[in-house]
Amino acid sequence: MFLRSKLPRMLGAACLALGLISSASAQGVDLPAQALKRGVNILGYDPLWTDPAKARFQMRHLQAIREGGFDHVRLNLQAFEHMDAQGRLAPAWFKTLDEVLASALTAGLQVIVDEHNFTDCAKALDSCRAKLKAFWRQVAPRYRDAPDAVLFEILNEPNGEADALWNDILAENLQIIRETNPKRRVVVGPKFWNSMDHLDSLRLPEADRNLVVTFHYYSPFPFTHQGAHWVADLKNTSGVTWGAAAEQEQIKKDFDKVKAWAQKTGRPILLGEFGALETGPLAQRVAWTSAVARAAEARGFGWSYWQFDSDFIVWDMKADGWVKPILNALIPSPGAPVATGAAARSSDPALDHLINSAKVSAWSVYGDGQSTQQVACEATGKACLRVALQGRRPNPWDIGAIAPVTGDIRKGDKLQVLLWARLDTDDTKAQATAPVSLQLGAPPYTALLSGSAVLTGKLEPVVLSGTAQADQAAGTVNLSMQLGQVGQPVWLSAPFVLRNYTPAK
Numbered sequence: 001m002f003l004r005s006k007l008p009r010m011l012g013a014a015c016l017a018l019g020l021i022s023s024a025s026a027q028g029v030d031l032p033a034q035a036l037k038r039g040v041n042i043l044g045y046d047p048l049w050t051d052p053a054k055a056r057f058q059m060r061h062l063q064a065i066r067e068g069g070f071d072h073v074r075l076n077l078q079a080f081e082h083m084d085a086q087g088r089l090a091p092a093w094f095k096t097l098d099e100v101l102a103s104a105l106t107a108g109l110q111v112i113v114d115e116h117n118f119t120d121c122a123k124a125l126d127s128c129r130a131k132l133k134a135f136w137r138q139v140a141p142r143y144r145d146a147p148d149a150v151l152f153e154i155l156n157e158p159n160g161e162a163d164a165l166w167n168d169i170l171a172e173n174l175q176i177i178r179e180t181n182p183k184r185r186v187v188v189g190p191k192f193w194n195s196m197d198h199l200d201s202l203r204l205p206e207a208d209r210n211l212v213v214t215f216h217y218y219s220p221f222p223f224t225h226q227g228a229h230w231v232a233d234l235k236n237t238s239g240v241t242w243g244a245a246a247e248q249e250q251i252k253k254d255f256d257k258v259k260a261w262a263q264k265t266g267r268p269i270l271l272g273e274f275g276a277l278e279t280g281p282l283a284q285r286v287a288w289t290s291a292v293a294r295a296a297e298a299r300g301f302g303w304s305y306w307q308f309d310s311d312f313i314v315w316d317m318k319a320d321g322w323v324k325p326i327l328n329a330l331i332p333s334p335g336a337p338v339a340t341g342a343a344a345r346s347s348d349p350a351l352d353h354l355i356n357s358a359k360v361s362a363w364s365v366y367g368d369g370q371s372t373q374q375v376a377c378e379a380t381g382k383a384c385l386r387v388a389l390q391g392r393r394p395n396p397w398d399i400g401a402i403a404p405v406t407g408d409i410r411k412g413d414k415l416q417v418l419l420w421a422r423l424d425t426d427d428t429k430a431q432a433t434a435p436v437s438l439q440l441g442a443p444p445y446t447a448l449l450s451g452s453a454v455l456t457g458k459l460e461p462v463v464l465s466g467t468a469q470a471d472q473a474a475g476t477v478n479l480s481m482q483l484g485q486v487g488q489p490v491w492l493s494a495p496f497v498l499r500n501y502t503p504a505k
Contacts, residue, residue, distance in 0.1 A: 036110060036151075036212065036270055036302035037071050038293075038331060044076030044116055045310050049096060056309055056317050059103040063374055064315075065308070066383055067361045068322060069331035072110035074272060074304040075100060076156070080117045080131045087134030094142070105149060106375065108382030112187055112272075112304070113139065114153040121169075122160025129169060136176045144180040152177055153187035153272075157194050157216065166191040167203040174205070187270060189214040194272065196254060199261045212302075213265075214272035215258060217292060220247065224288070227279030242284050251295050259299040271296045271303040275312035282325060290329040305330055353501035355407025356479065360385050360494045367399030367484065378459060379420040379493035386424060388489045396435050398484035403495045405438065405479060409472040415449060416498045417464035417479060424489035425457045434490075435482040436464055438497070440472070448477065455490065 042065075048055035065073060082093040104111045115135055121128035132155060143150055154173045158166045170188055177186055190198035194216040204211055218224045222234060223242040229235045262269045274292050276285040289305075296303045308315050314326045356362060360383045365372050369390040377384035385401070393399055409415070417438065423430050437450040448469070453462040462481075479495050 035268065036112075036304075037297075038069060039072035039074055039110075039112070039302065039304035040065060040070050040314060041074045041076055041114075041273065041304055041307040042309070043100065044078065044307065049078070049082065049093060052096065059099065061308070061315070062100075062104050062107040062109060063383075066107045066109055066381070067359050068327060070109070071382065072112065072302075072304065073104055073308075074112040074114050074153070075104075076114050076116040076307075078116055079135050080120055080128075083131060083134065087131055089135070089138050101143070101146070101150065105147060108374075108376040110149040110151065112151045112153050113143070114156055114187070116156045118155060118157040118159065118162075118193075121155060121158060121162040125161040125165070128162070132169065132173060133176060136173050140177045141180040148185070151185045151187055151212070152181070153214070156272075157189070158191050159193045163191040167201075171203075171205075174208070178208075183210050185210050185212055187212045187214050187272070189216070189272065196258050199258065204265075204267070209266075211267065212270050213262070213267045214270045216273040216306075217254070217271060218274060218276075219250070219254065223280060223284075224276040226277065228277055238279060240280065242280075242288050248291055251291055255295045255299050255301070258301070262300075269299075269301040271301050273304065273306040275306040277312055286325045286329045289326060290332075293330050353498040354496065355409070355499045356403060356405050356495060356497040358494050358496050360492075362403040362495060363401050363492060364403075365399070365401045365483075367393070369393065370399050370483075375491065377420075377491060377493065381494050384420070384459075384491040384493050386489055386491050387483060389483060389486055392487040393484035396482035396484045400483055401481045401492055402441075403479045403497075404441070404475065405477040405497055406474060407499060408474040409448070409468045409477060409499065411468055411470050413468040413499050414501075415464075415466055415468055416501060417449070417462075417495065418498075419462050419495040420459050420491075420493035421453055421455055421462050421481075422459040422491045423455050423457050423486075424491055427457055430457050430488070431455065432486045432488070434486055435480075436462060437480050438464070438477055439480050441476055441478045448472070453481070455486065459491065459493075 043049075043057055046055055046057045048057055062073070077097070079089060079093070082090045084090070101111055115132065117128065117131070121132070136152075136154070140152065154170055154177075155162075158169070162169060174186060174188070177184065188202070188204065188211055190202050192198045194214055196215040196217065199213070199215065202213070220242065222237065223240045225231050225234050226237045226240045227235065258269060271292075274289075276288050293303060305314060306312050309317055314323050314330065315321070316323050360374055360381060363385050365387055371388045373386050375384055375386045376382060387401060389399060415438065417436075423432060432455045434453050434455060435450065436453050437447040439445050439447045439450075449464050449466040451464050479497055481492065483490060
């Protein structure tokens with residue numbers, strides 16, 4: 001049953017075990033409260049910015065990204081082409097940017113606003129320098145009151161003519177940003193295409209501790225860019241392989257160098273881009289992608305995969321769905337192959353005991369007089385399902401939320417359920433009770449475990465635990481929350497159902 005007196009013990013066994021509370025950084029520096037973890041680059045080359053009617057990317061994709069397991073997006077802006085002769089950005093362009101930011105935040109994503117005109121800055125520095133300052137003089141004050149979940153990135157991959165003066169360019173634009181955003185996190189990286197080999201060349205203000213340092217990683221380049229039409233030496237190249245022990249070890253050595261720099265300087269690290277082009281063999285691209293992501297995570301680096309759409313893709317626009325091998329390489333799902341070695345040992349062992357899909361989208365809601373939408377919240381995943389209820393129904397089961405249990409259950413299994421829920425109200429005295437159970441998905445809907453949740457205006461955990469009394473085949477059991485007599489809107493987090501998990505002492 002649901003007992004508040006058991007919360008400390010149960011949360012230790014479920015909440016902490018699931019890794020739902022952020023762990024300390026592996027690199028030994030203090031990270032921001034909303035540290036960037038797993039992200040993806042979006043919208044760099046989409047028609048959305050010039051002709052929204054032809055856009056491939058839709059706002060619904062932001063929710064899909066969140067549900068896929070990502071916590072942030074890196075928004076690649078080619079803003080210079082939307083400026084007039086005086087450097088003023090077009091109102092229509094700002095309208096689109098406003099919509100993207102609002103939709104991303106609503107989906108529970110953090111957003112890096114990345115000025116991406118690196119090619120212009122490599123070839124025409126004087127013009128670029130003026131446009132870059134004009135960009136930040138408009139963008140920074142416009143979003144001065146945006147949530148902390150919005151970050152600024154001064155310029156992607158400075159190279160060419162920009163290299164020699166990069167520290168000066170960085171400083172002048174950081175000063176512009178700090179005039180209106182004194183504490184906003186700003187992403188900065190070294191010259192030479194954000195190369196890790198040039199981290200020591202960065203000159204950062206020591207007192208400004210709201211800087212996130214980024215680097216990009218596409219090594220070995222002949223493997224990740226074989227067949228790339230924009231690389232003259234590789235556009236006709238194919239069949240380059242990856243995966244030898246020495247190649248795997250090189251990633252670790254490279255990332256250890258970055259970690260050493262981070263520890264020396266006390267700066268948090270974001271791997272802002274990495275990916276392998278589709279022209280390479282899929283199995284080896286998957287292995288490389290997994291190796292890079294796990295190496296970054298093992299050292300406490302956040303990462304942003306390149307990219308959602310266009311090329312190096314993790315989302316297939318024609319199929320309207322994830323490229324599952326790449327997604328699973330980035331964010332291993334329960335039951336999917338995972339990396340071995342130290343990176344695998346650093347992952348949360350509780351994930352091996354999940355027997356459901358721990359996503360907000362796992363919920364389905366039935367009954368008349370209800371509607372649903374996803375909203376940003378402070379639960380794990382930063383997203384909740386809001387169930388709008390139009391008054392009480394005669395029976396609790398007249399309206400319900402159901403999430404399927406996809407794994408099998410055997411007699412004697414120890415089962416644990418955890419989710420967060422609240423009433424959508426500011427009334428501190430509001431309270432309602434909702435039955436909660438693990439039950440069969442077909443008549444007579446026999447309950448394996450049952451209890452009740454006391455809902456208030458505060459987002460609080462709902463915990464259910466017990467022992468299975470009989471075998472149940474995979475897909476025959478649901479987690480159910482009966483809402484028919486609650487009578488007012490309810491928020492539900494992603495549900496977690498674990499089988500036979502015992503947290504480490």
